[in-house]
Amino acid sequence: MAAAANAFRLSVASPKPAAAASSPDAFVRPETLSFCSSAGGARLRRSGGVACSASAAAGTARFGVRASATQVMDKSASEAGSKAPTTVEVDLGNRSYPIYIGSGLLDQPELLQRHVHGKRVLVVTNDTIAPIYLDKVVNALTKGNPNVSVDHVILPDGEKYKDMDTLMKVFDKAIESRLDRRCTFVALGGGVIGDMCGYAAASFLRGVNFIQIPTTVMAQVDSSVGGKTGINHRLGKNLIGAFYQPQCVLVDTDTLSTLPDRELASGLAEVIKYGLIRDAEFFEWQEKNMHALMARDPSALAYAIKRSCENKAEVVSLDEKESGLRATLNLGHTFGHAIETSFGYGQWLHGEAVAAGIVMAVDMSYRVGWIDKSIVTRVDNILKQAKLPTFPPETMTVEMFKSVMAVDKKVADGLLRLILLKGPLGNCVFTGDYDRKALDETLRAFSKS
Ligand SMILES: NC(=O)c1ccc[n+]([C@@H]2O[C@H](COP(=O)([O-])OP(=O)(O)OC[C@H]3O[C@@H](n4cnc5c(N)ncnc54)[C@H](O)[C@@H]3O)[C@@H](O)[C@H]2O)c1
Ligand SMILES: [Zn+2]
Numbered sequence: 001m002a003a004a005a006n007a008f009r010l011s012v013a014s015p016k017p018a019a020a021a022s023s024p025d026a027f028v029r030p031e032t033l034s035f036c037s038s039a040g041g042a043r044l045r046r047s048g049g050v051a052c053s054a055s056a057a058a059g060t061a062r063f064g065v066r067a068s069a070t071q072v073m074d075k076s077a078s079e080a081g082s083k084a085p086t087t088v089e090v091d092l093g094n095r096s097y098p099i100y101i102g103s104g105l106l107d108q109p110e111l112l113q114r115h116v117h118g119k120r121v122l123v124v125t126n127d128t129i130a131p132i133y134l135d136k137v138v139n140a141l142t143k144g145n146p147n148v149s150v151d152h153v154i155l156p157d158g159e160k161y162k163d164m165d166t167l168m169k170v171f172d173k174a175i176e177s178r179l180d181r182r183c184t185f186v187a188l189g190g191g192v193i194g195d196m197c198g199y200a201a202a203s204f205l206r207g208v209n210f211i212q213i214p215t216t217v218m219a220q221v222d223s224s225v226g227g228k229t230g231i232n233h234r235l236g237k238n239l240i241g242a243f244y245q246p247q248c249v250l251v252d253t254d255t256l257s258t259l260p261d262r263e264l265a266s267g268l269a270e271v272i273k274y275g276l277i278r279d280a281e282f283f284e285w286q287e288k289n290m291h292a293l294m295a296r297d298p299s300a301l302a303y304a305i306k307r308s309c310e311n312k313a314e315v316v317s318l319d320e321k322e323s324g325l326r327a328t329l330n331l332g333h334t335f336g337h338a339i340e341t342s343f344g345y346g347q348w349l350h351g352e353a354v355a356a357g358i359v360m361a362v363d364m365s366y367r368v369g370w371i372d373k374s375i376v377t378r379v380d381n382i383l384k385q386a387k388l389p390t391f392p393p394e395t396m397t398v399e400m401f402k403s404v405m406a407v408d409k410k411v412a413d414g415l416l417r418l419i420l421l422k423g424p425l426g427n428c429v430f431t432g433d434y435d436r437k438a439l440d441e442t443l444r445a446f447s448k449s
Helices: 002-013 075-080 109-113 130-142 162-174 191-206 216-225 253-258 263-280 278-293 298-320 327-328 332-343 351-368 373-385 398-405 435-447
Strands: 033-036 043-046 070-071 086-090 095-103 120-126 147-156 182-189 209-214 230-235 236-243 249-254 418-421 428-431
Touching: 002 373, 033 236, 043 249, 075 209, 086 162, 086 327, 095 298, 109 130, 120 191, 130 182, 162 191, 162 230, 182 191, 182 332, 191 209, 191 216, 191 230, 191 236, 191 373, 209 216, 209 373, 216 253, 216 263, 216 298, 230 351, 236 332, 253 298, 263 278, 263 298, 263 351, 263 373, 263 418, 278 373, 298 435, 327 418, 327 428, 332 351, 332 398, 351 373, 351 418, 351 435, 373 428, 398 435
Parallel strands: 095 249, 120 147, 120 182, 182 209, 209 249
Antiparallel strands: 033 043, 033 428, 070 086, 086 095, 230 236, 418 428
16 A cells, blocks of 8 residues: 555645646646537537636537437337336447336346347346345246246345455356356346446456346446446455446336435435536436435436436447546546545445545535536535535545545556536536645545544
8 A cells, every 4th residue: 555655645746847837727738638518418628628618619529419318119018018118329339239218127028138149148136136136137038038048146245245256256157057158147236236247247258248237326327337347456446347338238217116215325426426527407407306316206216317327328439448538427436436445345335435525526626716616515415415425434534545546547647637627517627737735635624634
């Protein structure tokens, strides 16, 4: 840890280039990317640093919205009288795939079966979810499809098991069951299961087909989409993994009925994030509808999931491997990961840590003068409405933050890049060009020295 801490200190202490004036906008390195909210979709501007505005259109690369939400009427669904799912497409050329969103989708076997390759399926789940949903999923995979045989592996539940030992249990089962390259892995559960199953699918026999059936808000709005898979290392979260896209994501919103309240709120942190980084209209909708989301109003939840998936799908379509734009999905995560890692995986839920991290990122954005105070207040209010933390655990120290942040994946050449809000609501930048003092001040304001 000592080396890591030093690496961070180096980056924090590194002086601004001589040419830098007092305004952080006066020195802009090429890697700075600005992301603007607009009715037509995301706008990405390279080598900017100034806040986005309509007049700053010169040099703006405009991208159309490639993620589209459509109603797809499935034949079996229409026969059974079930409601057609909403489909959001993740547009990645020959790795494109649909996200199906709706109620009762696990009762529509055709939806799932069309994405199964081969005759062998391995369902990866955990000991909390298996008693509730495993039979239903096995039924959806096999109904009217006697040629398919389904094995399953039930992992221990919890972020602290998102590690190499638990991953090996998936490989043990796959190898003992003599699965071959034509098999399909199915992730049934929250983000922990989705990330682990996806990584197992990416590496078993150098890559097999896989399907995501997310059962938490967190997984339905974020982790099941976009192909980031992996496990934790004791020195940092998600440090080992692969980009590996599923064949489809099936979001049966009925599964949320059994989700504990705290988990529901945790997922809403990511929903709030989409509004802040790129979708002001969605944020405003959330301000009006947070009580409905907290009360699990089905249509409010379905809308929030759809809109979140559209945002994520669009970002992933534009920047699958995170060369810039995709990093903005990590608003608050650098601070949040430090909380998760220092505090022990699983003590604070991912979304809870991200919520406190978002408050810190917003505080820093205000300190560097990039956003109005009103945004700080609105963020605080909406997180409180969602019953999410707005302050890190009391035991966190500045040094704890620094040592974990030093090994963050967004450190490049010893420089920690952060996602900060800049300009009107719905706009952000991913940059290493910020006043180091502001970062220190934020850390001191939110933790013990
Ligand atoms: N890959 C990505 O892009 C990405 C994005 C965001 C988060 N993540 C990862 O996702 C993980 C967090 O995911 P999470 O919040 O879903 O946590 P989780 O997977 O631990 O699930 C939360 C808890 O809810 C239980 N559960 C799940 N579905 C349930 C249901 N329908 N009914 C009752 N209980 C249910 C689980 O067993 C678990 O106890 C973290 O590891 C994080 O790093 C990954
Ligand atoms: Zn997250």
